[in-house]
Amino acid sequence: MSQALSNDGFAVQTGLISGERIESLKAALATLDARHGLRNLLRNCPEVVSLAAGLKPLVASHLGDSAFPVRGLFFDKIPGANWEVGWHQDLSIAVAERMDVPGFSGWSVKQGVVHVQPPAIVLENMLTLRLHLDDCDADNGPLRVLRGSHRHGRLTDEQISQLKHECEEVTCIVPAGGVLMMRPLLLHASSPAKMPRHRRVIQLEYAAQPLPSPLRWFEQS
Secondary structure, three states: OHHHHHHHOEEEEOOOOOHHHHHHHHHHHHHOOOOOEEOOHHHHOHHHHHHHHHOHHHHHHHHOOOOEEEEEEEEOOOOOOOOOEEEEOOOOEEEOOOOOOOOOEEEEEEOOEEEEEOOHHHHHOEEEEEEEOOOEOOOOOOEEEEOOHHHHOOOOHHHHHHHHHHOOEEEOOEOOOOEEEEOOOOOEEEOOOOOOOOOOEEEEEEEOOOOOOOOOEOOOO
8 A cells, every 4th residue: 555655646445434433523523513614623623633643553654653643624515515626736734823934835824724835845745634434436526636646746737737638537436434545746636526415524634744943733733
């Protein structure tokens, strides 16, 4: 799996979370009125904090023993929130506050949280885990990825258009309790669900090292 993640930029591992744990996570998210999405789960949901800690051994096999979670997000696709996302890389990280450091640019604020685009080397030393709380098949808006596109670094719009024709497109089918692991620089997209129903995903992002001082991760735990 380590080789696949390195070469392809993604890998799927099934059966990581029990049905009982899935129901517990669903219940915890319901108390937060998450609906179709929620940010800052590592600050607002103890169940997700525990989940992130429990998945660290899996992450450590790819990022090293010093890896730690830095952000928790929740997504769902239901009627009325059945969105489409075009091909993109995950280029922004959440930080505690704006501190101007060379190489960090594209500052923005999302729901009161400061975000910035770090140097590519920071993103290359991160790993995203997408835990599925529901079965995700071809009909309810699965993630689509371009195999190996992460190896090309940060991409321009022109390069993205080119790689859409050069890289193999893969639809990521993941059963409930399974995890899709992916590198932030991997090109990925998502179509609207053909048959909208719950497609609840907890997205956990991990880093291998602290940010250069005085920058700090927003949700580091």
